[in-house]
Amino acid sequence: xxxxxAVDIKNGQAVRLIQGDMNQATIYSENPLVAAQRxxxxxxxxxxxxDLNGAMTGRSIHFDLIKEIIKxxxxxxxxxxxxxxxxxxxxxxxxxxASVVLGTALLKNKPMFEEAVKKFPKSIIAGIDCKGxxxxxxxxxxxxxxxxxxxxxxxxxxxxxxxxxTDIEKDGMLxxxxxxxxxxxxxxxxxxxIASGGITTLDDIKQLxxxxxxxxxxxxxxxYLGKLSYKEAAFFLMENN
Numbered sequence: 001x002x003x004x005x006a007v008d009i010k011n012g013q014a015v016r017l018i019q020g021d022m023n024q025a026t027i028y029s030e031n032p033l034v035a036a037q038r039x040x041x042x043x044x045x046x047x048x049x050x051d052l053n054g055a056m057t058g059r060s061i062h063f064d065l066i067k068e069i070i071k072x073x074x075x076x077x078x079x080x081x082x083x084x085x086x087x088x089x090x091x092x093x094x095x096x097x098a099s100v101v102l103g104t105a106l107l108k109n110k111p112m113f114e115e116a117v118k119k120f121p122k123s124i125i126a127g128i129d130c131k132g133x134x135x136x137x138x139x140x141x142x143x144x145x146x147x148x149x150x151x152x153x154x155x156x157x158x159x160x161x162x163x164x165x166t167d168i169e170k171d172g173m174l175x176x177x178x179x180x181x182x183x184x185x186x187x188x189x190x191x192x193x194i195a196s197g198g199i200t201t202l203d204d205i206k207q208l209x210x211x212x213x214x215x216x217x218x219x220x221x222x223x224y225l226g227k228l229s230y231k232e233a234a235f236f237l238m239e240n241n
Contacts, residue, residue, distance in 0.1 A: 001209050001241060002046060003233050004078075004194065005039035006220035007032050007069070009062050010052040016221040018172040020129075020136075022056065028224045036069045039223070042230040046098070047077045048218050054082025058104070058138070060091070067095040080127055080164075084109060089116050093123060099161055103127035104137040106151060107144055117159045125194070126160045128152060130181075131168040148181075152189045162192040162215065170198030172221050179207055186213030194218060205233045209240060 007014050010025050014035035018024040029035040036047055049069060053061040059082050060066075070077045079092050080101030089100050099122075105113045106126055117124050128148050129136045135146040152163055165185050167178040177198040186193050194216035195208050201222070208214050222228040 001237055002216050004046045004048045004216050004218045005044050005223055006048045006218050007035045008050045008052050020168050033069055045075055049079045051081030058082050058084050060088050070096040099123050099125050101125045101127045121159050122161045124160050125162050126155055127164045129166040149188055156189045156191045162194050164194045164196055167197035174200045177204055183211050186211050200227055
């Protein structure tokens with residue numbers, strides 16, 4: 001398992017939200033490139049970049065900025081947020097992104113999702129965001145009737161690289177992750193799981209590391225606030241894997 005620091009971008013700044021609420025954003029850096037470089041300097045082996053404005057509008061608002069982050073990054077970068085067309089995927093991969101995260105497209109544009117996976121094998125990550133046992137889409141604004149486990153079953157054999165599973169109700173709350181949710185998903189699908197939402201302490205990392213199938217943990221606010229040390233968590237994982 002690896003720790004994947006998150007750099008979420010809203011209005012050109014690196015921020016963190018509370019439960020995905022765009023009106024509850026805390027700015028951690030005026031310059032997302034500086035935020036990204038911080039985690040590279042700490043020893044991160046992968047970055048998770050999200051265009052929050054893109055997620056809300058359905059188009060890549062911060063493409064040029066994210067392209068700059070990728071250009072200056074010495075580690076793989078996965079990108080998400082409002083990517084709902086093949087051309088957007090092509091642009092990000094051409095810019096050097098290691099992988100692209102698709103969320104809303106899983107439910108609202110399955111033909112595009114299926115075409116993307118065929119065209120860019122192992123470069124597509126499925127983002128399954130859930131709230132109250134249902135999958136959320138369009139920047140976490142709309143709730144579907146889809147169960148996250150059922151959705152994972154539908155897509156696990158199509159060639160995706162991984163599934164990012166996010167518990168929206170835990171995200172940004174610094175109250176610990178939904179361990180039962182990650183355990184259930186990891187036991188029911190074969191695709192590697194990247195856990196997201198509420199990961200706050202080294203103990204959280206230790207718990208996630210015991211779940212076979214969880215290969216990554218996206219961490220944001222806890223790293224920015226110093227509640228979790230990247231180096232300490234990475235050292236633990238290195239010693240215990």
